[in-house]
Amino acid sequence: MSHMSSVIWLKKIGVVILFFFSKWALTKNVNFGGILSVINRLLYIADNSWHVDYTEFEALLDGRGPYYLAADHPKLIQYVKDNVLIPPSKLPYNLTHPEEKNSSPEGQIKRVTSILKDKKNGFFIEAGALTGEFWSNSLSLERFYNWTGLLVEASPPSFKELKTKNRKAWSANCCLSPMPYPLKVSFNPSYATGRIVDTDTSKVKSDQVVVQCFPLQTLLLAINQTHVDYCSLDVEGSELDIIKTLPLDTIDVTVFSIEHEHIIGGQPLVSGYMKSKKYKFHSNVQAD
Numbered sequence: 001m002s003h004m005s006s007v008i009w010l011k012k013i014g015v016v017i018l019f020f021f022s023k024w025a026l027t028k029n030v031n032f033g034g035i036l037s038v039i040n041r042l043l044y045i046a047d048n049s050w051h052v053d054y055t056e057f058e059a060l061l062d063g064r065g066p067y068y069l070a071a072d073h074p075k076l077i078q079y080v081k082d083n084v085l086i087p088p089s090k091l092p093y094n095l096t097h098p099e100e101k102n103s104s105p106e107g108q109i110k111r112v113t114s115i116l117k118d119k120k121n122g123f124f125i126e127a128g129a130l131t132g133e134f135w136s137n138s139l140s141l142e143r144f145y146n147w148t149g150l151l152v153e154a155s156p157p158s159f160k161e162l163k164t165k166n167r168k169a170w171s172a173n174c175c176l177s178p179m180p181y182p183l184k185v186s187f188n189p190s191y192a193t194g195r196i197v198d199t200d201t202s203k204v205k206s207d208q209v210v211v212q213c214f215p216l217q218t219l220l221l222a223i224n225q226t227h228v229d230y231c232s233l234d235v236e237g238s239e240l241d242i243i244k245t246l247p248l249d250t251i252d253v254t255v256f257s258i259e260h261e262h263i264i265g266g267q268p269l270v271s272g273y274m275k276s277k278k279y280k281f282h283s284n285v286q287a288d
Contacts, residue, residue, distance in 0.1 A: 061212060063183020071180050071215035071245065080214060080222040084174055088148060089166035095133055102140045103133060108257055108285055109140050112230050115255055115282065123225060124149035124169070125216070127176050127242070128234035128259075132162035137232040137257065142168050147229075150219060152176055154211045154235075170223055176233075177213035178241035184212055215245050227252045234259040240270055248277055257285075 057079070060069045069076045102109055116122065122145065126138040129151040133139060141147040148168055153159040154175035162171060177183055186209075220226065231253050233239040239258045246253070256279065258270055271281055 061182050061184065063177075063179065063181055063213075068181040071217040072221055076182060076214075076218055077222050080172075080218055084172050084212075084214065085219070085222055086163070086171045088168045088170060091166040093143070094164055094166050097133070101144070103136045104140065108137050108232070111283060111285075112255055112257070113141075113145070116229060118145070119229060120146050122147045122149075122229035123227065125152070125220075125228055125231040125233075126150070127152040127216070127232065129153040129162060129171070130155075130158050132165040132167050132171075137234070138169070138230075139167070141230070150223065150225070152216075152219070154213075156209065170219075172214075172219060175211050175213040176219075176235065176238070176242045177215045177245065178238045180215055180217075180245045182212065182214050182218070184210055186210060216242055217246055217251060220251060226250060228254070230255045230257070232257045240273060243273070255282075 057075070060067060061079075097103075104110075113119070122141065124138045124141055124147055126136065126149065129136065129138070130153060132151060132153075138147070138149055138151070142149070149170070151162065151167060151169050151171040152175070153162055153171070153173060156173065159171070159173040175185065220228070228251070233242060233256065235242070243256070243258070256274070258274075267284070274281070
């Protein structure tokens with residue numbers, strides 16, 4: 001059997017294993033992301049001498065199958081390092097309203113700093129970061145508590161403005177994947193309410209754009225960060241799916257703030273899942 005035939009055979013075996021394990025996972029409440037990770041590691045080891053050309057990798061980024069890249073796949077992590085992440089700025093802040101001490105809506109950061117006892121030098125994630133200033137849930141942590149973190153904003157216009165603020169955190173112009181692998185989605189870039197519209201990008205409407213999504217785990221591994229003090233998720237409906245992709249046994253998150261208004265099932269569903277992961281509900285804030 002030739003090397004290429006062996007590779008194809010191994011890939012077919014991988015797909016069969018993925019199918020049967022995914023069916024089992026659905027009935028047994030098993031971590032589907034973990035299964036994907038194991039299968040893709042096996043395929044990567046089997047294929048490490050096989051050149052993956054640009055076209056094939058681009059197809060894997062689309063997330064259309066039949067093969068998927070697990071969140072911790074080495075090639076995916078390297079791609080994110082080289083092409084997606086922007087390092088923290090060393091330039092002075094360029095804020096529109098530098099006099100404002102707290103731009104977080106409804107006092108969210110006051111609650112976070114209280115829970116964390118005014119911790120210094122922490123690490124945050126803010127998904128739905130907008131411009132990096134307006135309604136920011138992380139800017140005051142960065143400015144006054146010497147935190148750094150990861151800013152994720154999918155809307156191209158908002159991210160363009162975010163880059164001008166010279167934030168002292170990593171940033172990425174992408175969306176967080178609701179699945180444990182990368183995929184492209186149709187995205188409505190409306191200011192402050194941008195959201196994933198559909199995972200089918202074949203019928204993108206005039207008011208939508210195609211956006212690349214990456215698992216949050218991938219972004220964190222790319223910056224070698226496995227502890228997060230505060231994670232703010234405000235992405236208009238995909239929050240719980242994003243959390244479910246995180247292996248919380250290896251990535252430690254102390255505090256989450258989760259917008260639940262646009263999640264089917266709302267707060268009861270979110271609270272139930274978080275309780276199953278040993279988190280305690282603290283308080284509710286007014287919906288945006």
